[in-house]
Amino acid sequence: MMPDQKTPAQHTAYWEKAEPPVRPSREMLRIYQDYLKSTDLWQRGDWGLLGCTAEIRSLAAQHQRPLCCIDIDPHIYEATACLCSPKPNDTFLHNNWIHADCSSSFDLIIGDGSQSMLHPSEHNAFLANVHRMLRTKGHFFLRLQVHQPRHFHSTQEILDWYHEQPQQNSINQAIRSLLIIHWLDPATGTIDPKTFNENIDDLYQQKKLSDGEYQELCKKRMVFSLSYTTKEQFEQSIDSYFEVKDIQTPDDFYWAEHYPIYHLQKR
Numbered sequence: 001m002m003p004d005q006k007t008p009a010q011h012t013a014y015w016e017k018a019e020p021p022v023r024p025s026r027e028m029l030r031i032y033q034d035y036l037k038s039t040d041l042w043q044r045g046d047w048g049l050l051g052c053t054a055e056i057r058s059l060a061a062q063h064q065r066p067l068c069c070i071d072i073d074p075h076i077y078e079a080t081a082c083l084c085s086p087k088p089n090d091t092f093l094h095n096n097w098i099h100a101d102c103s104s105s106f107d108l109i110i111g112d113g114s115q116s117m118l119h120p121s122e123h124n125a126f127l128a129n130v131h132r133m134l135r136t137k138g139h140f141f142l143r144l145q146v147h148q149p150r151h152f153h154s155t156q157e158i159l160d161w162y163h164e165q166p167q168q169n170s171i172n173q174a175i176r177s178l179l180i181i182h183w184l185d186p187a188t189g190t191i192d193p194k195t196f197n198e199n200i201d202d203l204y205q206q207k208k209l210s211d212g213e214y215q216e217l218c219k220k221r222m223v224f225s226l227s228y229t230t231k232e233q234f235e236q237s238i239d240s241y242f243e244v245k246d247i248q249t250p251d252d253f254y255w256a257e258h259y260p261i262y263h264l265q266k267r
């Protein structure tokens with residue numbers, strides 16, 4: 001799924017405003033740290049990052065690990081550098097995760113939502129290439145997007161639940177994930193920006209959203225197509241490539257249960 005084209009300044013502004021799960025939450029970062037401690041990877045080895053997530057670049061800088069960020073977008077590496085702390089000392093490879101030719105280059109690869117940016121028809125090629133890029137017994141930390149369990153059966157139920165909350169927290173934080181999951185194409189588990197953004201417009205036209213709610217949702221128009229899976233499907237798809245070492249799920253934002261982080265090891 002191709003990302004949209006943004007200027008570097010628009011990129012920085014987009015990532016600055018992004019909220020979990022688009023940017024990792026504190027609890028997600030704690031889980032990544034925990035996985036690092038359960039191995040000795042925080043003090044050894046070469047790391048690869050699928051994307052340029054500022055928090056992961058910061059993690060590598062904190063541990064003084066060499067990190068190579070791989071991204072299909074030529075501007076994102078520069079654009080996220082100013083969001084990293086301490087200052088990163090990493091490198092950039094402008095390439096597609098599926099085609100990047102980095103055989104046996106990394107002891108650890110981290111992907112924060114990376115597979116979810118790809119169409120399911122690309123998932124096997126993606127997993128095969130991550131496997132190829134890792135050294136023997138290399139580790140892979142992957143934050144996933146899963147659409148189970150489903151708590152709501154209609155858009156109206158989701159909106160009713162939100163309106164019943166005693167504290168009206170940000171509508172994006174509270175129900176964006178639920179709307180995305182509810183509107184996934186059942187055949188593929190994917191959603192594209194056009195569908196999501198048009199569905200939001202329809203809800204407003206049907207007067208199911210207030211002016212304020214609509215404006216807030218419109219501040220974060222969807223820009224990437226996304227895919228969701230189930231834990232069962234995912235575990236089946238990785239079985240020939242990776243062993244599951246651990247699965248932890250964050251709990252510090254709404255519906256965080258849909259965003260487990262897998263610690264995998266190369267078979």
Ligand SMILES: C[S@@+](CC[C@H](N)C(=O)[O-])C[C@H]1O[C@@H](n2cnc3c(N)ncnc32)[C@H](O)[C@@H]1O
Pocket residue numbers: 001003021022023024050051052053070071072073076095096097098111112113114117118
């Ligand atoms: C790491 S992903 C996910 C980020 C975020 N944590 C989330 O959940 O949305 C975001 C990045 O993936 C990049 N990207 C998407 N598909 C790609 C591909 N096939 N190869 C390399 N980079 C890709 C985009 O350019 C974008 O910078």
